[in-house]
Amino acid sequence: MEVAGMTLSCQELVELVTEYLEGSMEPATRARFEQHLLVCDGCGLYLAQMRRTLRATGTLRERDVAPDSLDVLRQAFRSWKLRAARG
Amino acid sequence: MARSRVGGRASIADECAQEAWVVFLESLARWEGRSTLRTFLVGILLNVIRNKVRSEARSVPLSSVGPGSGDDVGPTVDPERFAPEAHAWPGHWVAPPQGWSVDPASARELRETLEETIAALPPAQRDVVTMRDVLGFDADETCNALGLGDTHQRVLLHRGRAKLRRAIESRLGLDPVRRPT
Numbered sequence: 314m315e316v317a318g319m320t321l322s323c324q325e326l327v328e329l330v331t332e333y334l335e336g337s338m339e340p341a342t343r344a345r346f347e348q349h350l351l352v353c354d355g356c357g358l359y360l361a362q363m364r365r366t367l368r369a370t371g372t373l374r375e376r377d378v379a380p381d382s383l384d385v386l387r388q389a390f391r392s393w394k395l396r397a398a399r400g
Numbered sequence: 401m402a403r404s405r406v407g408g409r410a411s412i413a414d415e416c417a418q419e420a421w422v423v424f425l426e427s428l429a430r431w432e433g434r435s436t437l438r439t440f441l442v443g444i445l446l447n448v449i450r451n452k453v454r455s456e457a458r459s460v461p462l463s464s465v466g467p468g469s470g471d472d473v474g475p476t477v478d479p480e481r482f483a484p485e486a487h488a489w490p491g492h493w494v495a496p497p498q499g500w501s502v503d504p505a506s507a508r509e510l511r512e513t514l515e516e517t518i519a520a521l522p523p524a525q526r527d528v529v530t531m532r533d534v535l536g537f538d539a540d541e542t543c544n545a546l547g548l549g550d551t552h553q554r555v556l557l558h559r560g561r562a563k564l565r566r567a568i569e570s571r572l573g574l575d576p577v578r579r580p581t
Contacts, residue, residue, distance in 0.1 A: 322482070322489075322490065322491025322492060323482060323491055323492045323493045323496075324475070324477070324479070324482040324491035324492075325491060327476065327477045327562075328475065328476060328477075328558070330558070330562075331554055331557055331558035331561060332554065332558075335539065335554060335557075337550075337554065353492075353493075354496070355492075355493035355496030355497060356493075358496065358497045358498075358499065359477075359496075359497050359565075362497055362500060362565050362568075362569070363561060363562075363565055365500070366514075366561060366564050366565040366568060367533045367561060367564075369510060369511075369514060369568070370514055370518075370529070370533040370534055370561075370564060371533060371534065371536060372511070373511060373514060373515065373518075373534050374534050374535060374536065390421075390425065393422070393425040393426070
């Protein structure tokens with residue numbers, strides 16, 4: 314995304330955070346983005362919170378499968394094998 | 401991995417995993433090797449979860465996401481948090497984010513908030529956030545699995561993530577402009 318003008322407002326910056334984190338930003342825009350971060354605590358905090366949010370979202374994956382549901386999965390596999398053997 | 405997708409209700413998530421497993425086994429014979437096994441399995445899982453979520457949708461409190469949650473346009477941060485046009489510094493924070501201190505005791509609450517918010521996202525945002533941030537697929541894999549272009553994928557990810565950040569902020573009682581709707 315191209316942003317008009319030399320400086321980026323905070324309101325513009327927050328809408329560019331994902332593009333920045335994805336590494337898909339034009340070099341000129343990235344320079345303005347990073348310059349803004351140097352002087353703006355609010356935007357620095359916003360970016361840090363976005364990073365923290367997506368790290369926290371990643372931890373949702375790490376939960377173990379409950380032993381009960383493993384039993385159900387094993388049972389489903391056994392009956393599928395039986396059906397496959399017959400068919 | 402299905403669990404996080406459907407709002408932290410373990411029984412529903414377990415049902416999804418079970419159902420996906422059964423559908424996977426039954427459709428393995430139809431798999432022709434045109435996609436990788438990983439993509440094939442994710443496709444099945446996404447379908448099962450979509451169907452489940454659709455039938456569960458009515459029980460999800462949409463108010464937890466806030467106004468404008470159904471569209472893909474408009475600001476992701478409340479405009480009231482920035483100075484207006486007439487101000488000396490238009491577009492600069494008037495209500496900047498406050499620091500978060502999340503102690504270990506509230507980590508579980510944080511997960512619940514994230515799970516509920518993901519479940520309540522518009523379906524396209526939910527699929528992208530689930531693939532990218534929950535399951536850890538990269539942008540290309542996500543575009544391929546969901547049939548999205550690069551830019552669209554990024555817009556959906558951006559809007560979904562912004563709502564998750566805002567949900568945490570709100571849960572911590574730090575959202576300065578949130579009012580009951």
